[in-house]
Amino acid sequence: MPLATTGTLLARATEARSAVAAFNVITLEHVEAVIAGAEAAGAPVVLQVSENAVKFRLGRLLPLARAAAAVAERACVPVALHLDHVRTDDLLRQAPDAGFSSVMYDASRLPYAGNLAATAAAVAWAHGQGLWIEAELGEVGGKDGRPALDAHAPGARTDPAEARDFVAGTGVDALAVAIGSAHAMTTRTAALDHDLLGRLSAAVPVPLVLHGSSGVPDGGLVAAVAGGIAKVNVGTALNMAMTASVRRFLADHPEAVDSRPYLGAGREAMAREVTRIIGVLTGGTTRA
Template structure:
């Protein structure tokens, strides 16, 4: 059942897992994990991957998975920049139920202006909007190594002003995470999450969850994080399966696809339980 992220986050007691997916099998695995856990799931398509894979061609099948899922599911466009407004329009026209506008590297006033325009556009489609304030280190969608030392954090007062002026449904914040794989365990600024949550009154989004310790995740959820993005670990799982299964005389492609799907499903299932607060 396809719904927008605003409805999903309002109904959730814990945090919702958002998995950026690069193909049908990855999306299928994550949704099956959600169905088994009886928890909602967000399937994200990063603009980087939309451009690389030809979004208009592969989106219909993934959207169909979300529509036919036996749980609430959202189809989310992730990290569209101010230069990607045409892709946002295509995504909304294609039936995405949520979009993210990331103008976090723009000055505050420009970020507000761009975001407000996307909010107005998305409302016409009953789609929710996520924005970002405070750019995260790392290269989104690549799973490279990243050092979080010297990171810039989101300012709580600015965050409050930003949400009031734009009307966004969710806000991605810089609180110690990064896109990619960490060179050292990240230090999540938990008190900062609480302060931002008090100032904004909107669901907060944690990007870069791969490698964040479970207890740090639980604490972040307690303090106001309602959506958690996960991607790099899915790529690591895929390459682990490929390296383990690779044999010169083995050409059973369909079996390898099944192995990949099962690995992603196990990972997604564990994370869904952790984020929602149902894990031990």
């Protein structure tokens, strides 16, 4: 089927008080696994390509984007393409021609005023191209290998009043909020601030997004969706599933040199994790 748009999937999720799972992809195996897992769950899904993934792909966006679109268009569930954690205007401007319907423009490293100004400029350009734009206020830690911020550090949590003003001042379509999760967590020990989430949900008129979801226990994810999160970003959980599977395969087959069997095992492991996570977010009642 034709590519879906992130905005449409989020609008439906928000209306249903549910959430869309959004998975970061790095290789073609990631793409195939996410779509296979979503099809097994019977649920729509967002494929996300981050700026760091583009750097890994030798700075070229189109090869992975074209491959993702080709697989997505053959899926039996709605699939949208999203460009994640974009910090450069050059990459932002490549999004429309590469098939993305949405971009997460990340100026959260800047002080509030700088974040607002940079994001407003990005939104003005992107909306002119028909792009849906997500931004971040506060700082979801753990990016680029940096440690997560202390819970009480300035900027470590999103302030509801600032969030309301930020959305009004920038015109963003969704807001990633800092409520206790962190990127690149390999343990599921993040404790979300659900009281803060409730206040953010009441203050902000656009869908809220949870980054760093791999480190959140299942119960925390369920509560986050109930509290107003409409998009749940997952990346590290897939990499952990793939890496563990490849390690097991190579340990059991030390003579192996053909990459297809162990990459295939890794792809299957990621697909199972995608289906499991979608089931957590939807309470096991998924449909496209």
